Amino acid sequence: MAFLTATTKGGASWTPAFIESIDEEKCIGCGRCFKACARRVLGPEDLVDEETDSTRMIMAVVNPDNCTGCVACASTCPKGCFSLKPMEV
DSSP, X not given: OOBOOEXXXXXXXXXXXXXXXXXXXXXXXXXXXXXXXXXXXXXXXXXXETTTTEEEEEEEESOGGGOOOOOHHHHHOSXXXXXXXXOBO
């Protein structure tokens, strides 16, 4: 199985990892990933807990096609909420 790879300015090989999903249970809605993403892939979303009838903010993937696979979002996430995957070619 081959994956999309790129070359850095220094000549090193790099495999971008694109966002697959965000674990809603782990996400604390801190917004660090939102601030780290320059491509506006992420956005805030209200998650309603039907059992307690409470609402909390989480981050959601709102523009997945804008993801460049830089992994900045996952690198800044304190809870490890992101599932990432390289693109198959």
